[in-house]
Amino acid sequence: MKPTSPKIGLMKPPPVSISCRDLTLRFPVYGVDAKSLKKHLAKITVGGKLGRSHGATEVTAISGLNLELKAGDRLGLVGHNGSGKTTLLRALSGAYEPDEGSVEVQGHIAALLDLNLGIDPSATGYDNIRLRGRIAGLSSRQVDERMDEIAEFSGLGPFLAMPVKTYSAGMQARLAFAAATAVEADVLLMDEWIAVGDADFQKLAHKRLLKLVERAGILVLASHDVELLRLYCNKVMRMEGGVASAVTDIKKLDELLAA
């Protein structure tokens, strides 16, 4: 029987949500010159004019973005390279601080932006899984509990006891993927659909990601693959030069892309 009152559906307050209000993110881009203190001092002593932000060029990556997502929303982000998709994902992950406005996220966030996060080539596969799990917020005991499952999924067997630098690129990708997807999240952030390894592993990886997406309350996926977005998302937003379109239904994706 379906719950009649929406309150019954919300077991634990507050519910999973993402809320961005007038989010503006500016990016100082530091050139090689700007990273040298010697050159700074030289500029001052020879009377050169310092740039407004100390030789760094400011780029506005996102301007005035408003976004409200609630549990069940699967948002696809489309837009050209450099349109601000990844920056938005990083802001949602909490890594980038807004210059104006705010980002508020309720729920445990997992950002699968860079699989190689925290991978140490000289450490063994096991140590890397442990490290990655700790960074993702698991306790040592929780990591140990999941170790067998992660190890089995990676399919690397005895190689896990060897340093990661001895792995082939495909094996490294397997390890990174297995470790990165071993988390439970309410909010899942993804930059492109990450399916790695050989054909067999890709199938497994695909299944595992789907499970993760199903468990998560909210998915934000940036991708250039229109079919993929249609498959996994129910909403879509287009970014262009840091400005976001309104969030629309995935059925209107073609109109959005044509606009």
Next chain:
Amino acid sequence: MEAATHMLRTGRRGALFEFQMAFRDLRASLERIDLAWSLAWHDVVSRYRGSILGPLWITLSMGLMVLGIGLLWGELFRVPIQQFIPFVALGIVFFGTVTGTINEGCDTFVHAGGMLSQTALPLFTFVWRTVFRSLINLGHHLVIVAVVLVYFGYWRTANYPVAALGLVLLVVNVGWISLLVAIISARFRDIPQAVQSVTQAAAIMTPVFWLPDRIPERYHLILDLNPFYHLLEAVRAPLLGQGVAEHTYLFLAGMAAAGWALAFSIFANTRRRIVHYL
């Protein structure tokens, strides 16, 4: 996990707000202090992977250095070795902790770039990581300290509680210096070399390899104004059964207060930007 389930990030709302956010970062790092410890432990384990003795390998080479310098320079300075070797041994071990934490502080944020650009981990976590790593290394080098104190009989006269207090003061002071160089090194990539030059110069200017009482009275400013001397003296003197001058404690307490105020203010003002420096 409660800390990670609600995240709010906002634009600048004035200086007071920036300090509040900086304190929030500090608090979050303390709530997950075990993560910093895990990272530090991982660093030590992975750095010495493949060497059978682990960090004790460094301890061993340090021990040889103590022996070599202790025997030869003791002769050159005409100081009895039962006085000189313990002095040099403690000096090298604790001065190594000071310079190690400062030099490695330069990489604190630079090395954490990947993690900082896609997670909401507190920045302070990485500062503690560097400090813990130094302490883990120090733990290994304490073997030298123990051997020397026992062999030369200083263990009977050593004042351990006072030495522990000195070590706390040392860590607290080195902590802010490490934070400060971490921020500046992230912004300006030519800073680490400069920091290394300073710590190298400090090794010569500070009584690590020479006895402070050999310096003429008129040059005593080299000791009195040298922060490294006070840091070292607060730990070394009590272990050698000597008293610590009152002004050393005043100096270290003042330096800790002023240093943390400075480093924390700079942190509060650059916190938003650090991830973009990387």
